[in-house]
Ligand SMILES: Nc1ncnc2c1ncn2[C@@H]1O[C@H](COP(=O)(O)OP(=O)(O)OP(=O)(O)O)[C@@H](O)[C@H]1O
């Protein structure tokens with residue numbers, strides 16, 4: 001059983017090809033990091049996985065269902081098992097942090113303990129602050145907390161730690177790891193921090209020139225290439 005199974009995926013914007021034959025699988029419980037330079041197509045790939053962007057050619061299956069051969073109802077069911085945090089986090093203007101969490105808990109009919117979520121994400125100091133008045137990193141933290149409320153089987157995070165201070169970065173990774181171990185949920189994320197790939201990801205995919213040049217465990221990449229770190233591997237394999 002694959003949570004995600006992608007074969008020969010192609011996607012262009014107008015005449016500009018971005019994805020030129022991606023092959024990608026995610027199994028239940030895996031944490032997979034996608035890396036690549038700015039504009040490589042990472043966010044585009046995540047948006048296709050989230051079913052909010054179409055594609056030109058290839059096969060995309062989620063939870064063993066081929067996206068090109070499913071009914072609206074099946075698509076709705078698939079979507080209810082996915083949570084995501086994308087790059088811009090400018091939503092939810094007129095709600096306070098605690099109100100937002102309660103709203104999503106009710107919407108998803110989740111039994112998640114909001115007090116625990118607030119404590120885990122250290123959100124108490126801004127419990128009664130309006131979302132739009134938070135700093136960028138705090139908005140990111142609240143958006144991430146919301147993503148876990150529905151207890152998704154698949155969580156898709158686009159640069160979740162960009163803009164977070166070092167303590168918050170550690171906190172988020174502790175949370176992702178705990179969520180993954182407790183629920184068996186699958187996590188797909190992008191990051192520009194190569195240390196996160198080494199420390200936390202089961203597998204890493206390097207997206208370069210529209211293709212997944214490498215898709216393996218960090219250990220296997222290091223042992224087969226002889227590089228000391230994923231950062232060194234990246235710098236030697238990807239041109240500016
Ligand atoms: N809606 C769109 N219309 C036209 N071109 C787009 C659109 N979205 C993205 N692109 C282009 O597709 C390419 C891939 O963009 P994408 O955002 O997927 O890259 P990325 O790997 O996520 O980059 P970053 O690391 O900067 O977030 C870029 O050249 C971008 O300009």
Ligand SMILES: [Mg+2]
Pocket residue numbers: 042043044087158
């Ligand atoms: Mg991006």
